[in-house]
Amino acid sequence: MKWILGVLMMALATSAFAVNPDEMLKDPAQEHRARELGKDLRCLVCQNQSIDDSDADLAKDLRVIVRERIMAGDSDDQVRKFVVDRYGDYVLLTPPFKGTTLVLWVGPFVLFAGALAVVFGFYRRRRAGDAAAPVTPLSAEEKRRLEKLLKEQGQ
Template identity: 60%
Template sequence: MRLGVRLRGLFMGLMLLAVAGPVMAVQPDEVLKDPAMEARARALGRDLRCMVCQNQSIDDSDADLARDLRVLLRQRLVAGDSDEQAKQYLVDRYGDYVLLRPPFKTTTLVLWLGPAALLLAGGWGAVMFFRRRTASAGPAGERPLDETEQRRLKRLLSNDREG
């Protein structure tokens, strides 16, 4: 009986999770009648930054401005803009910052190539480090024991056997 109640609770929890997953801020009254065009608007909206929250796309954000931009985006598409033109319309007003995927150009070189450059520099540093260590510990650093060391070694070994 108790197990049954628990199972039912677990089941309901899972059901709620399943429903809660794909929630987006896009409101029913914003959705276009043409499903193909709505799909284009969704694809674009996911890549456009909400300027108010700054780390959410306009599709994810409940901010007023995000809603205005979603509506504007759909109006541009209905008016016959291509995806690129609709995106450019917003870039002209808000700058590259409105794009969640920054374009590859001279001002964004550090952003795009910086991580790879750091990785290469780190890799090179690691290679140099290990090479130097094996070099100093390698055959060049080895020499036979001299007489004093031989005697000390013998003494240590014999002590060991006695103990």
């Protein structure tokens, strides 16, 4: 019976939320926006967590401030700009597409295209090589050795 309980507990387990009830906005739509924004804002203390996930004090402060901006009537972009103005692009977990991040966004596709070109080039050259290679006839000496070998096989 114990194992059923164990399985049930594992199945029902969800990740813990860092957002505390007292931080939440009354309006569910606004709270939803704040949560979505928070998921893409980096916690500056524990750098691979979002402020939505993190228990750090600074993450809590930023959650509160994001909600204040929303209450003040900011759009999502305005809230994001507010935080980026203070902490730089680094605070965005999804880096923006611009000059300095071009290699980051385009790099993998360029590498993939390059690899494809190399593979195609390799096969095309090999096929062309098969077709175009001139067949030189055997010399008299080679013919003689071939006949000798065939005769030995025949015995």
